[in-house]
Amino acid sequence: MAEHTHHTNTEQAILEAAEREFLAKGFEGARTTSIARAAGVTHAMLHYYFRTKEKIFERILDEKMRLIGESVLTAFGQPGLPLPERLRQGIENHFDLLAAQADLPRFVVTEVFSHPERCEVMRRRIRRILDRLLVDLQRELDEAAARGEADPVDALTLLLDIISLNVFSILAYPLLAPLVGDPEGGRDRFFAMRKAENVAAIRKRILKIPER
Amino acid sequence: MAEHTHHTNTEQAILEAAEREFLAKGFEGARTTSIARAAGVTHAMLHYYFRTKEKIFERILDEKMRLIGESVLTAFGQPGLPLPERLRQGIENHFDLLAAQADLPRFVVTEVFSHPERCEVMRRRIRRILDRLLVDLQRELDEAAARGEADPVDALTLLLDIISLNVFSILAYPLLAPLVGDPEGGRDRFFAMRKAENVAAIRKRILKIPER
């Protein structure tokens, strides 16, 4: 079972080309011939290394589902900060991780959300991460509420709010950019605006309503 | 130019079957042969009435883009209510309109957001609606702020917050349902929960922060 020197080159080239093709066109729209051409290899090579189009796709999709889950964990997994600061950092990190691969959310929406079996796979991938994160976050929320510093909020509810705001900002950017009056090169500005707004909205969400 | 009696039947049957097929599979995944079979007509009929697959798709997509824009207008266009009530009604109406056609958001994300020319078409469709709505909503927000009843907020920002929360709730339902611990038939309950949360989050978003 020696390592096959050439594997890395061709196999990797195929995977990289496949990632671009699948992300851009989706499973149905992607063509194995285009992938082969983009990878600079013969079409037969795809089947030699991966047997079928499905199997190449699964490799890409799996990696992307892992990334989505990890982005949430990485973003919110920072320990030992005061709650408002932890939330701000979490939201901004999460936003930035998505923005760095802006076609990822659309890919997951398209290829996962309408395929029950793929949903099931993704759920298995994120459940552990989510559970661990939620227990931790809920404790912090409860403690802040007990100290009278925040309204009591359900951790999963709050996390869904955050993900909704962040994901939609990235998803809808191609549609919204000109509507928001961004003439040119305004991607960074648009993202900065939405990121700040999402932080503001979530901060207010946990704000304690004062007695009148 | 008399009306062609038979048009309505076959043409309509094709459009209805095409809608189901395109919504379920997207443009690339949809098959004109499947559409013909589902419509109960010969395959050649599709091309007799619509010439190409593209043209059938455009009809469906156009209708759906119109619906999306209209749902926003219908939801928030209620006149003469106090601001918090208007927002609550708007959010709930918008949510319900989306929930009634739960595959619509995913369809638009998939078929519009990654196609610049379709984005442009959609923008033209919603710009007028949006402008009218925003002027109106911004005035109400400003007045409430002037009266000291609300924080000053940008109307478009607030509308994007609302749409983000509502759309993502519907989009991600297939993935989230079992995670939220909905064992069976929990669709309505899940939707009710998210709808209430979205209203709560937006209400707090415009809440005036009291001086300490």
Next chain:
DNA sequence: ATTATCTATAGATCTATAGATAATGC
């Protein structure tokens, strides 16, 4: 006469594989 429908098929893909040939590692 015009409009609607059907049968049959052209023409273009696309995925997958068979089988030959070259490169590589013992």
Next chain:
DNA sequence: ATTATCTATAGATCTATAGATAATGC
């Protein structure tokens, strides 16, 4: 000997159209 690559093509679709036939409205 095994692994990697290429050429060529099978086999399955899929969109679109040609051309004949039936139905409809003056």
